Amino acid sequence: MNRPFSGNPGEGQPQVDAGAGGGGAPRTLVAVVCSDQAVAARLAMLVGVGTASYTTIDEFAARLDGNPVVAILGPSFVDPIELTAAEQLLAARREVAAVMITDELSTDLLQRALRAGVKDVLQSPVEANDLLMAVERVGRTIGPVSGVMAPASPEGGEDGELGRVVMVFSTKGGSGKSVIASNLAVLLAQRSDRPVVLVDADLQFGDVAVMLKLTPQHTIVDAVSSLERLDATLMRDLLVEHSPEGLLVLPAPLEPAFADQIGASEMVRIVEMLRTFAGYVIIDTPAYFNDVVLGLIEVSDDVLLVAGMDIPNIKNVKIGLQTLRLLNTPMDKLRLILNRANSKVRLDASEVERTLGVKADALIPSDIVVPQAVNRGEPVVYSAPRSPVAKAFEDLADEFIPSQSKKRRK
Ligand SMILES: Nc1ncnc2c1ncn2[C@@H]1O[C@H](COP(=O)(O)OP(=O)(O)O)[C@@H](O)[C@H]1O
Numbered sequence: 001m002n003r004p005f006s007g008n009p010g011e012g013q014p015q016v017d018a019g020a021g022g023g024g025a026p027r028t029l030v031a032v033v034c035s036d037q038a039v040a041a042r043l044a045m046l047v048g049v050g051t052a053s054y055t056t057i058d059e060f061a062a063r064l065d066g067n068p069v070v071a072i073l074g075p076s077f078v079d080p081i082e083l084t085a086a087e088q089l090l091a092a093r094r095e096v097a098a099v100m101i102t103d104e105l106s107t108d109l110l111q112r113a114l115r116a117g118v119k120d121v122l123q124s125p126v127e128a129n130d131l132l133m134a135v136e137r138v139g140r141t142i143g144p145v146s147g148v149m150a151p152a153s154p155e156g157g158e159d160g161e162l163g164r165v166v167m168v169f170s171t172k173g174g175s176g177k178s179v180i181a182s183n184l185a186v187l188l189a190q191r192s193d194r195p196v197v198l199v200d201a202d203l204q205f206g207d208v209a210v211m212l213k214l215t216p217q218h219t220i221v222d223a224v225s226s227l228e229r230l231d232a233t234l235m236r237d238l239l240v241e242h243s244p245e246g247l248l249v250l251p252a253p254l255e256p257a258f259a260d261q262i263g264a265s266e267m268v269r270i271v272e273m274l275r276t277f278a279g280y281v282i283i284d285t286p287a288y289f290n291d292v293v294l295g296l297i298e299v300s301d302d303v304l305l306v307a308g309m310d311i312p313n314i315k316n317v318k319i320g321l322q323t324l325r326l327l328n329t330p331m332d333k334l335r336l337i338l339n340r341a342n343s344k345v346r347l348d349a350s351e352v353e354r355t356l357g358v359k360a361d362a363l364i365p366s367d368i369v370v371p372q373a374v375n376r377g378e379p380v381v382y383s384a385p386r387s388p389v390a391k392a393f394e395d396l397a398d399e400f401i402p403s404q405s406k407k408r409r410k
């Protein structure tokens with residue numbers, strides 16, 4: 001087998017540093033369990049030379065000595081009998097945490113695995129790096145081996161401070177919500193020292209993953225279907241990371257039909273969970289009011305209302321504003337964003353502000369670099385960082401986290 005194994009520090013070290021940077025933290029061992037010996041060997045190779053592999057849970061259990069171990073469960077664990085054996089072991093041995101590899105990832109399987117106590121499920125073929133990252137994350141969930149289990153707390157949230165929830169909304173499709181949400185999220189992720197999460201709550205037609213050229217392993221559907229077991233660590237594992245800034249994304253369902261499975265209370269619980277460890281939760285939304293949107297408006301600290309610069313847009317946004325007032329949305333949550341603010345159409349910003357009776361917090365110019373960036377799957381703040389539109393996004397991000405160099409008005 002000449003498949004390269006990459007990303008593993010040090011030869012012959014089937015271990016990960018599970019302590020979050022702590023010098024004296026114990027090293028966590030890794031082992032593979034799969035009844036298919038060839039698959040077990042291949043997975044073990046991915047982790048590193050010398051990684052132990054076992055064909056049954058019993059065989060693995062016999063070798064446990066009380067030290068923390070991350071078990072990589074192979075595809076044979078789709079078998080209910082094998083999964084039950086794993087469940088019993090995981091319940092009995094607190095020093096073991098498990099990641100499962102599956103040939104076909106379905107919501108049903110994910111649910112069964114999570115119920116059995118497995119912390120993450122990856123679909124094969126799995127890259128060495130993804131596997132090592134999952135092993136490391138899962139390894140961090142193993143609490144002190146003796147004594148009471150510490151609650152899992154992913155990086156950043158130890159101070160218990162809840163992150164700020166910022167929703168991007170408009171009552172008009174195509175007004176630029178997704179462009180604004182994704183660029184703002186990328187900038188905040190660059191600037192924030194806590195994680196920043198972008199949630200695509202446009203459940204039917206969400207395109208955040210496409211705009212950021214991400215191939216999600218999990219979506220909101222998985223978060224909802226594992227809601228009963230969802231803790232911050234598990235939640236973190238369902239997010240896909242955008243690089244280089246490390247923005248975490250919870251993508252919309254891959255098929256519009258799944259949108260029905262997701263209700264307002266579920267969406268709100270997910271956001272509440274995310275804000276326990278994220279400094280910012282940015283939410284992209286569909287272009288209409290439904291119960292999910294209403295629930296999200298309620299939990300949001302800021303609602304960025306996006307308006308385009310043409311009459312139908314302004315009319316719709318005006319109706320949207322009236323609806324928000326009827327719903328008793330605190331008006332101090334609302335911030336008006338005028339998109340394509342320099343388009344060569346007759347309306348100018350002050351006219352729009354007058355019509356809407358709200359002052360604009362941000363003006364985003366119209367620029368050909370935006371659709372170019374969208375089509376390349378790149379945020380415009382990366383593809384054209386010096387463009388006026390990128391500068392406008394920087395200014396918008398300054399409202400939340402000032403970049404060092406600038407002093408804010410306000
Ligand atoms: N400031 C802008 N300048 C030029 N084109 C823009 C701008 N904002 C958005 N667009 C274009 O409009 C289209 C719709 O934007 P999008 O963010 O998907 O809208 P929404 O999410 O509100 O439906 C995108 O393809 C994008 O290229």
Ligand SMILES: [Mg+2]
Nearest residue numbers: 177178202207
């Ligand atoms: Mg959109």
